[in-house]
Amino acid sequence: AQSVTQLGSHVSVSEGALVLLRCNYSSSVPPYLFWYVQYPNQGLQLLLKYTTGATLVKGINGFEAEFKKSETSFHLTKPSAHMSDAAEYFCAVSLNTGGFKTIFGAGTRLFVKA
Amino acid sequence: KAGVTQTPRYLIKTRGQQVTLSCSPISGHRSVSWYQQTPGQGLQFLFEYFSETQRNKGNFPGRFSGRQFSNSRSEMNVSTLELGDSALYLCASSLGPRDRGLDGYTFGSGTRLTVV
Numbered sequence: 001a002q003s004v005t006q007l008g009s010h011v012s013v014s015e016g017a018l019v020l021l022r023c024n025y026s027s028s029v030p031p032y033l034f035w036y037v038q039y040p041n042q043g044l045q046l047l048l049k050y051t052t053g054a055t056l057v058k059g060i061n062g063f064e065a066e067f068k069k070s071e072t073s074f075h076l077t078k079p080s081a082h083m084s085d086a087a088e089y090f091c092a093v094s095l096n097t098g099g100f101k102t103i104f105g106a107g108t109r110l111f112v113k114a
Numbered sequence: 115k116a117g118v119t120q121t122p123r124y125l126i127k128t129r130g131q132q133v134t135l136s137c138s139p140i141s142g143h144r145s146v147s148w149y150q151q152t153p154g155q156g157l158q159f160l161f162e163y164f165s166e167t168q169r170n171k172g173n174f175p176g177r178f179s180g181r182q183f184s185n186s187r188s189e190m191n192v193s194t195l196e197l198g199d200s201a202l203y204l205c206a207s208s209l210g211p212r213d214r215g216l217d218g219y220t221f222g223s224g225t226r227l228t229v230v
Contacts, residue, residue, distance in 0.1 A: 032215050032216060036218075041224075042224070043120075043206075044206075045221070046220070051216055092218075094218070095215075102147075102219070104156065
């Protein structure tokens with residue numbers, strides 16, 4: 001069965017430190033992978049996506065993610081955290097199983113300390 | 115261009131009542147999906163509409179229903195509200211079901227429903 005696992009429901013980093021949010025997926029078909037960010041009382045906003053081609057994808061706000069098929073991972077990184085990055089982040093997998101089905105991870109809340 | 119518009123933003127209802135939520139997708143988007151978000155369950159898929167037809171449905175009771183109009187606007191209805199229905203209801207639009215897989219969703223800000 002297809003699934004998405006985000007390791008760590010909460011991650012805390014200091015301002016200026018590396019941000020690493022982990023996402024692993026399980027899929028029997030080639031996945032399309034997404035990261036979304038959600039600020040308080042807002043909907044989800046697409047950060048970046050991987051469909052085909054280059055495995056390192058860059059998104060908005062300085063985030064990037066690398067698709068590693070052998071590890072079934074799509075971890076999100078940012079070299080230097082900013083206070084405004086504090087939010088909840090969701091990894092999602094979209095699978096073409098005769099029709100697209102999107103599965104979201106449980107989310108990781110990122111805290112940024114001054 | 116205008117984003118996905120959900121109305122109302124906040125609702126307080128009493129157990130047993132019914133509620134209707136509205137979603138206007140981005141102009142040109144014909145696919146609308148609904149999600150329920152709660153702290154305990156995360157994002158759970160309710161249903162998806164495309165060209166006024168329900169294309170997919172999640173594992174929710176029949177009290178949850180929806181529809182889509184010819185202008186792609188969508189409504190979802192919850193009847194006989196229960197306390198556990200309190201949640202943020204998110205609407206997401208895409209050009210079509212296939213584009214959802216390729217381009218992802220554009221989400222609205224959600225409707226916060228509180229059942230008392």
